[in-house]
Amino acid sequence: MKKLSITVLAAACCYSSLVAAAQPTYLNEVLVTASRTAQSVDETLASATLITRKDIERSQAITVADILQKTPGVMITNSGGIGKASSIYLRGTSTKDLLILIDGIRVGSATLGQVSVEDLNLSQVERIEIVRGPRSSLYGSDAAGGVIQIFTRRGAGKLTPSFVVSTGSDGTALAEVGLQGGDQNRWFNVTASGISTDGFDAKTTGDSDDDGYHNQGLQLKVGQRFNGGHEVEGFFSVTDSENEYDGFTDKGDTRTQVLGARSTLEVSEMWRVNLSAGRSWNHAKTFSGNTFSSRYETTRDSLSVQNDLLIGDDNQLIFGVDYLNDQIESSYSYAETERNNWAGFAQYQLPMGQSDLQFSVRVDDNEQFGSHTTGGIAWGIPLNGAIDFVASYGTAFKAPSFNDLYYPGSGNAALVPEESDTFELSLRGTLKGINWQTSLYQTSFDNMIAWAPIAVGSSTWAPSNINQARIRGLEISADYQWQQWTLSGNVSFIDPENRSGVNKGNRLQRRADKIANINVDRDFGALALGATLHAESSRYSNDSNTSSLGGFGTVDLRAAYQLAPVWQVRAKLSNLLDKEYQTVSGYNQAGSTALFTLAYQPQ
Structure with missing residues (x-):
């Protein structure tokens, strides 16, 4: 790694003052994303972070991107405020x-090949699981960097209404109304929400006006548990957004819907069958003023059959079949508008005395790019009673999007999937009440898709499999709870390097090479106070590394006061020092802002 010795020394210096993820580690909480089966946080062999509903409310975050940004290894770029185009690195x-x-349902645009992060609705979220590192051997395409799974709100207890209203800077207003209930055998939740903001001028050049954003959502979940351990659950969510921005097109409407059902069948004490099916829709329109410009619609149907088989006392075999069908419609004419993907996967978890081994393999058969096999292996071993060592290796791939392959006038139907492999070494443990983890990793990419001339000297460009890249990194994270204090933080050192072409040796664009978060929270009975420091180093805005954006640091303060058992008021000051910065060249970020909230939330 470039400057590895400097990075390690810096990490060592920071370690004594930084304490882990933006949220405390929940060692006994159950994760399902890392291995497609239930494991507690301390049992999983993956680098994972759990964000609960309590964490979301304590942070007073407005968007999913807000809450993700404070977790290890995550960097968010944004093009001008709430609702504007955002990316997760x-x-x-x-x-x-x-x-x-x-x-459990795959979402996103099949034309773009990614999810519009800015339109994800935080009011609908019960918990978020973030798994860092490749998971193609369990989930297929798109999981080279990791998996983020959002679980919508479930409901429990007696029939209980709730509402939350907020108002703040830039004409920002939020409202959320919910009703939930249930017991051990049945549950339901319905939540309606909305966010509206006048925003600010998104771009540094061009029109000088505020660029607003409006989002409305509805989420419903209902479930039943039967005798014998069988479960059935259905869920639906919809989000409608209207966005204003600067450019040739200056307005956008997007609707995202997810409809799904899952069932768990306890065939025997040793065998469980998990069934799930769903459909997601992503419909987007753009306008220039009031004149229609373009339309893109994606429909994704998915089906999964998974068997969890216990072999002996501890060994577990997981195997199953996944099916995915993508369909697109557009105001543009694509050469192909549909593709199917069948996949078979298996994972074997093998305890070996004090250590644990995990093997996984998956074969994807896509009608456009053919068959692709990925695999993973992880080994965890305790070094003593307080420290665990984990070594892992995994391969991954990314299928070309419909735009890559068939966008009218510029698609390249000869593209093949991008490929990658990742090595990771981790140490984690508990020392005098401090839960900590440090991870060292390297990911190498081949056949990366980038724009290039179709022939030497040609003025026509198209997506091509021409790039290679190598990303090396070091993460340190920890958390500590003492009396009424909660301290948490993380630091990431990342070396994302282009390994091919004229830009070989340069840093990949838009990536900061250092990220740090520190959180402090303190409860004083009915009053809770907190602060967050988020810092990122400079980044380059182009592959040639000739244009750069400066690093920045922001400070957020938050307070919550329990007026009564069911009433709470909250206040948050973001970017307290009014730092001016950009994460995408030419696009502004919010200055100092305030948000005030009133919540009625019976327990």
Whole structure:
């Protein structure tokens, strides 16, 4: 790694003052995304972070991007405020290398090949699981950088209404109304929400006007548990957004819907069958003024059959079949508008005394690019009673999007999938009440898709499999709870390097090479206070590394006061020092802003 010795020394200096993810580690909480089966946080062999509903409310975040930004290895770029085009860079990989699921259903635009992060609705979220590192051997395409799975709100307890209203700077207003209930055998939740903001001038040049954003959403989930451990659950969510921005097109309407059902069948004490099916829609329109410009519609149908088989006392075999069908419609004419993907996968978890081994393999058969096999292996071993060592290796791939392959006038139907492999070494443990983890990793990409002339000297460009890249990184994270204090933080050192062409040796564009977060929270009975420091180093805005954006740091303060058992008021000051910065060249970020909230939330 470039400047590895400097990075390690810096990490060592920072470690004593930084304490882990933006949220405390929940060692006994259960994750399902890392291995497609239930494991507690301390049992999983993956680098993972859990964000609960309590974390979301304590942070007073407005968007999914807000809450993700404070987790290890995550960098968010944004083109001008709430609702504007955003990207997630997880450990230096791009958004198209990140698989995002909602209640197990694959979402996103098949034309773009990624999810519009800015339109994800935080009011609908119960919890978020973030798994860093490749997971193609379990989930297929798009999971080279990792997987983020969003679970919508479920509901429990007696029939309970709730509402939350907020108002703040830039004409920002939020409202959320919910009703939930249930017991051990049945549950339901319905949540309606909306966010509206006048925004600010998104671009540094061009029109001088405020660029607003409006988003309305509805989420419903209902489930039933039967005798024998069988479960059935159905869910639906919809989000409608209207966006204003500067450019040739200056307005956009997007609708995202997810409809799904899952069932768990306990065939025997040793065998469980998990069934899930769903459909997601992504419909987007753009306008120039009031004149229609373009339309893109994606429909994704998915089906999964998974078997969890316990062998002996501890060994577990997971195997199954996934099916995905993508269909697109557009105001533009594409040569192909549909593709199917069948996949078979298996994972074997093998305890070996004190250590654990995990093997996974998957074969994807796509009607456009053929068959692709990925695999993974992880080994965890305790070094002593307080420290665990984990070594892992995994391969991944990314299928070309419909735009890459068939966009009228510029697609390249000869593209093949991008490929990658990742090595990771991790140490984690607990020392005097401090939960900590440090990870060292390297990801190498081949056949990366980039724009290039179709022939030497040609003025016509098209997507091509021409690039290679190598990303090396070091993460340190920890958290500590003492009496009424909660301290948490993380630091990431990332070396994302172009390894081919005229830009070989340059840093990949838009990636900061250092990211740090520090969080402090303190409860004083009915009053809770907190602060967050987020910092990123400089980045380059082009592949030639001739244009750069400066690093920045922001400070957020938050407070919450429990007026009564069911009433709470909250206040948040973001970017307290009014720092001016950009994460995408030419696009402004919000200055100092305030948000005030009133919440009615019976327990």
